[in-house]
Amino acid sequence: MKTIKTIFKPMNTRFxxxxxxxxxxxxxxxxxxxxxxxxxxxxxITDVTYTFVNDANAADTxxxxxxxxxxxxxxxxxxLNVTGAFTAGATYTATVxxxxxxxxxxxxxxxVDEEPDEHxxxxxxxxxxxFARAANDVVRTDGNSLGFETTWxxxxxxxGTLTAQLWHESESVDDSTNGGFGSQTGGEDDFDIxxxxxxx
Amino acid sequence: xxxxxxxxxxxxxxxxxxxNCTFTFLGELTDFHDxxxxxxxxxxxxxxxxxxxxxxxGKFKIENLCNQEITLVISHVAxxxxxxxxxxxxxxxxxxxIEHHLEELNEISxxxxxxxxxxxxxxxxxxxxxxxxxxxxxxxxDAIKEVPGVSSINTGNAIVKPMINGLYGSRLLILTNNxxxxxxxxxxxxxxxxxxxxxxxISVIKGSGALAFGSDAIGxxxxxxxxxxxxxxxxxxxxxxxxxxxxxxxNFTSTINKNYASGWFASVQGTLKQNGDFRAxxxxxxxxxxxSQSISARAGKKxxxxxxxxxxxxxxxxxxxxxxxxxxxxDGLINAIESGRPSIIRDFTYDIQNPKQEVxxxxxKATYYKRFNNFGxxxxxxxxxxxxxEEFDIRRGELRNIPSLDLELQTHxxxxxxxxxxxxxxxxxxxxxxxxxxxxxxxxxxxRLIPDYEKYDFGTYITAEWQxxxxxxxxxxxxxxxxxxxxxxxxRRTRWEERGYDVDFPEFVVDxxxxxxxxxNPVFNFHNAAVSIGMRYEINDNSFITGNYNLSSRPPNPAxxxxxxxxxxxxxxxxxxLRLDPELSNRFSVTYGxxxxxxxxxxxxxxxxxxDYIYLRPTGVLQSIRGAFPVWEYEKTNATLFGVDxxxxxxxxxxxEWLNKSSFLKGYDAKADIPLIDLPPFSTINTINFNVSDxxxxxxxxxxxxxxxxxxxxxxxxETQNPTTDETVLLDIxxxxxxxxxxxxxxxxxxxxxxxxxxxxxxxxxxxxxxxxRNYLNRLRFFADEIGRNIQLQFKLNF
Numbered sequence: 001m002k003t004i005k006t007i008f009k010p011m012n013t014r015f016x017x018x019x020x021x022x023x024x025x026x027x028x029x030x031x032x033x034x035x036x037x038x039x040x041x042x043x044x045i046t047d048v049t050y051t052f053v054n055d056a057n058a059a060d061t062x063x064x065x066x067x068x069x070x071x072x073x074x075x076x077x078x079x080l081n082v083t084g085a086f087t088a089g090a091t092y093t094a095t096v097x098x099x100x101x102x103x104x105x106x107x108x109x110x111x112v113d114e115e116p117d118e119h120x121x122x123x124x125x126x127x128x129x130x131f132a133r134a135a136n137d138v139v140r141t142d143g144n145s146l147g148f149e150t151t152w153x154x155x156x157x158x159x160g161t162l163t164a165q166l167w168h169e170s171e172s173v174d175d176s177t178n179g180g181f182g183s184q185t186g187g188e189d190d191f192d193i194x195x196x197x198x199x200x
Numbered sequence: 201x202x203x204x205x206x207x208x209x210x211x212x213x214x215x216x217x218x219x220n221c222t223f224t225f226l227g228e229l230t231d232f233h234d235x236x237x238x239x240x241x242x243x244x245x246x247x248x249x250x251x252x253x254x255x256x257x258g259k260f261k262i263e264n265l266c267n268q269e270i271t272l273v274i275s276h277v278a279x280x281x282x283x284x285x286x287x288x289x290x291x292x293x294x295x296x297x298i299e300h301h302l303e304e305l306n307e308i309s310x311x312x313x314x315x316x317x318x319x320x321x322x323x324x325x326x327x328x329x330x331x332x333x334x335x336x337x338x339x340x341x342d343a344i345k346e347v348p349g350v351s352s353i354n355t356g357n358a359i360v361k362p363m364i365n366g367l368y369g370s371r372l373l374i375l376t377n378n379x380x381x382x383x384x385x386x387x388x389x390x391x392x393x394x395x396x397x398x399x400x401x402i403s404v405i406k407g408s409g410a411l412a413f414g415s416d417a418i419g420x421x422x423x424x425x426x427x428x429x430x431x432x433x434x435x436x437x438x439x440x441x442x443x444x445x446x447x448x449x450x451n452f453t454s455t456i457n458k459n460y461a462s463g464w465f466a467s468v469q470g471t472l473k474q475n476g477d478f479r480a481x482x483x484x485x486x487x488x489x490x491x492s493q494s495i496s497a498r499a500g501k502k503x504x505x506x507x508x509x510x511x512x513x514x515x516x517x518x519x520x521x522x523x524x525x526x527x528x529x530x531d532g533l534i535n536a537i538e539s540g541r542p543s544i545i546r547d548f549t550y551d552i553q554n555p556k557q558e559v560x561x562x563x564x565k566a567t568y569y570k571r572f573n574n575f576g577x578x579x580x581x582x583x584x585x586x587x588x589x590e591e592f593d594i595r596r597g598e599l600r601n602i603p604s605l606d607l608e609l610q611t612h613x614x615x616x617x618x619x620x621x622x623x624x625x626x627x628x629x630x631x632x633x634x635x636x637x638x639x640x641x642x643x644x645x646x647x648r649l650i651p652d653y654e655k656y657d658f659g660t661y662i663t664a665e666w667q668x669x670x671x672x673x674x675x676x677x678x679x680x681x682x683x684x685x686x687x688x689x690x691x692r693r694t695r696w697e698e699r700g701y702d703v704d705f706p707e708f709v710v711d712x713x714x715x716x717x718x719x720x721n722p723v724f725n726f727h728n729a730a731v732s733i734g735m736r737y738e739i740n741d742n743s744f745i746t747g748n749y750n751l752s753s754r755p756p757n758p759a760x761x762x763x764x765x766x767x768x769x770x771x772x773x774x775x776x777x778l779r780l781d782p783e784l785s786n787r788f789s790v791t792y793g794x795x796x797x798x799x800x801x802x803x804x805x806x807x808x809x810x811x812d813y814i815y816l817r818p819t820g821v822l823q824s825i826r827g828a829f830p831v832w833e834y835e836k837t838n839a840t841l842f843g844v845d846x847x848x849x850x851x852x853x854x855x856x857e858w859l860n861k862s863s864f865l866k867g868y869d870a871k872a873d874i875p876l877i878d879l880p881p882f883s884t885i886n887t888i889n890f891n892v893s894d895x896x897x898x899x900x901x902x903x904x905x906x907x908x909x910x911x912x913x914x915x916x917x918x919e920t921q922n923p924t925t926d927e928t929v930l931l932d933i934x935x936x937x938x939x940x941x942x943x944x945x946x947x948x949x950x951x952x953x954x955x956x957x958x959x960x961x962x963x964x965x966x967x968x969x970x971x972x973x974r975n976y977l978n979r980l981r982f983f984a985d986e987i988g989r990n991i992q993l994q995f996k997l998n999f
């Protein structure tokens with residue numbers, strides 16, 4: 001069925017219009033063609049924000065922010081901001097917001113609500129932190145927790161990095177490996193961001 | 201046609217009108233194209249069952265005729281046989297033209313399939329149907345590697361782009377049935393949309409000597425010709441059915457031709473091919489299936505003096521791209537290079553999933569020619585091509601079923617050619633070309649890599665050929681082409697400014713009111729000239745030498761001008777440059793050929809010096825949400841390529857023959873003083889043929905294909921951060937894979953089923969020892985090995 005469809009698909013009005021055009025052998029087209037429509041760049045991610053809130057003290061927050069206003073292929077260098085520092089001994093709950101500022105589109109809903117089965121978050125840190133996917137995290141059909149709602153316990157003070165990755169279309173994911181940070185095979189990453197953070 | 205002849209011959213002298221049978225018919229036979237008398241033609245007077253022949257002045261006399269109608273059948277060696285009737289009314293004189301130089305004039309075929317070169321002095325190799333049949337299951341790019349000096353740049357196994365003397369893409373012209381293929385040839389992963397089974401003959405011309413086709417063939421020209429029609433009442437055709445063990449593929453193709461003595465002809469050809477995932481010796485190559493369908497039909501009438509042809513062809517290809525080669529970031533490339541195995545290996549399937557390509561190509565052509573007495577021939581042709589390319593990536597959400605790249609390219613071309621060949625020792629051809637091309641890219645949710653554009657081309661050329669004496673033939677030609685490209689492209693405002701286009705091309709900006717985007721209307725005019733001078737000298741009966749000088753120029757293509765975006769599978773950002781100039785090539789070549797009863801040698805040497813040679817090279821790193829991507833920019837430099845190709849055939853006994861084909865090529869970027877990237881390494885192919893011709897033409901061949909390691913390559917390696925381990929790694933994307941030596945086996949036998957029907961059976965084994973290897977000229981070489989052993993069985997029925 002597919003092939004039949006493909007055979008006839010190009011035979012659209014454009015095709016016939018141009019066959020007519022060929023009969024008149026018009027080579028002198030004027031430059032009055034319609035301007036192309038701007039692309040709707042729905043896939044682009046420009047902003048990623050992780051907000052960590054201390055379970056014991058809602059005023060103690062750490063915000064990790066990433067912004068690349070001209071998209072992944074624009075020449076602007078992405079801006080990374082870290083607001084606040086983790087308190088040693090405290091446990092934080094983190095949520096993520098993913099946004100496409102070019103099209104004004106919230107990507108979080110797409111990842112978390114519409115297609116959690118296609119996605120998976122993976123984390124890494126060079127610091128001494130205990131990580132878990134939160135009890136209220138979204139659970140994929142295959143039983144793995146997505147990694148959207150996470151809890152982090154900052155153990156010992158120090159300077160280091162925190163990496164967050166979002167993958168899609170993975171062959172397999174596993175939320176139990178790497179101390180719960182997770183791993184995947186065969187997928188493609190939507191983002192892969194490393195912030196410099198501090199535990200005080 | 202008869203009426204036309206009669207008109208020509210309307211120089212009637214009529215004497216008397218008596219009823220007795222004493223009249224004389226005087227005929228004068230002349231050669232149509234140059235008016236010389238035809239001597240010694242056999243004239244059969246059908247009505248009287250009598251024969252006569254023409255004398256040294258081309259004249260003949262038939263006496264004792266009544267007032268009656270007579271029918272003459274005139275035949276002569278290498279002429280078309282002509283039947284004409286005349287009414288005798290008294291003594292009658294008729295001038296009759298028949299054509300004596302059918303073969304030289306490249307007109308209707310008398311024998312059917314004969315080798316017909318396209319050029320006279322260029323480095324041209326003609327591949328005939330029997331060779332091409334071996335490649336029925338694969339692609340054009342695979343078949344023409346039969347010619348030493350021809351290689352290919354591949355994306356996986358099914359996307360094979362021909363490369364001549366190290367040059368490919370827009371630097372090669374591909375002509376199919378005299379139509380220049382317009383199928384977005386600029387991309388490395390865009391293979392030519394040709395069904396190899398539609399070809400009866402393929403001419404591979406190194407260099408730009410064939411000026412009738414274009415001025416921009418810096419690398420060469422590939423001319424694909426369908427079977428020539430035969431002027432006799434006949435119905436013939438062929439069918440090929442084959443199966444392959446690797447990928448569990450099958451191919452079926454059939455052609456049926458109907459020809460009439462009157463010159464009418466019609467033919468239909470169709471092909472179906474499919475294969476599932478290929479297999480490398482150690483693993484399945486997941487998502488490398490292919491599905492291909494094509495059909496073509498030709499009909500028309502061809503006589504010596506005039507003719508026309510209508511032709512339509514359709515091709516649809518769905519090609520899976522190795523799943524693990526689709527990577528979102530440099531991280532994927534690091535993993536692929538470090539692990540040495542594809543990251544995704546699944547069970548065999550025929551299903552093709554993303555990433556994949558779907559390409560549809562329609563071609564329609566109408567052509568008409570007319571030959572004028574003692575002058576030459578006029579040929580007029582119109583063709584229309586519609587190419588739709590859809591490339592599907594791994595995308596999120598609902599975009600999954602929408603191609604990332606969707607281009608619809610339509611091309612109209614009008615050609616007029618005049619061949620002045622009244623004097624066969626001094627032929628002159630000239631012609632004009634007008635072309636309009638429209639590229640339309642619908643919104644796919646990704647900023648268009650190749651923008652909407654309109655392109656106008658105008659070209660004119662003249663070529664001449666002199667047979668100075670028995671030994672020396674000269675040819676020369678000149679061509680001029682004008683190209684205008686008028687594009688409408690959205691640029692990211694930051695990119696437009698970063699490139700400095702806001703300073704250099706402010707006039708191109710149309711509308712700035714699109715958020716982060718601006719709409720621009722770049723318009724460029726290019727003037728291109730080409731010159732060709734060649735000679736062929738017959739040293740003696742056994743050997744010849746040809747020499748050629750070609751000047752050619754090629755304007756930058758849309759990819760080179762407008763690219764700006766991320767390229768998956770290469771994990772790099774590719775940037776075009778609006779400031780590029782046309783490339784200018786000076787190519788010198790010499791060929792020496794020697795042939796005797798047991799030995800045949802051909803040596804092709806060339807030097808190609810290209811000014812403003814456009815190529816992609818790494819220039820930096822772009823930080824993004826998915827880590828750092830290397831940035832590759834189209835830049836211009838001066839390049840020099842040179843090489844030698846050898847063909848050697850030596851009969852060892854009457855049954856055993858040894859064949860060697862070797863090619864050596866070097867190329868350098870003169871400005872940066874580094875070797876050029878992606879050049880084929882030295883290769884040598886040795887074949888031993890055993891021919892047991894007394895038993896059903898049974899032949900066996902054993903072949904060794906030895907490809908060396910490319911030891912000269914530019915070092916484009918770069919350092920990057922491995923996000924998983926946080927270590928700095930040097931990513932080796934430059935070092936070519938090691939040398940490999942593959943062994944292949946081929947056997948075939950032909951059985952006569954009846955007078956007119958033969959069955960040819962062939963069994964071949966490709967990569968007998970299931971050797972694992974990687975090919976420097978495969979862009980997916982970082983991700984997987986090439987395919988392993990492939991056993992192929994094929995039946996060909998000629999009827």
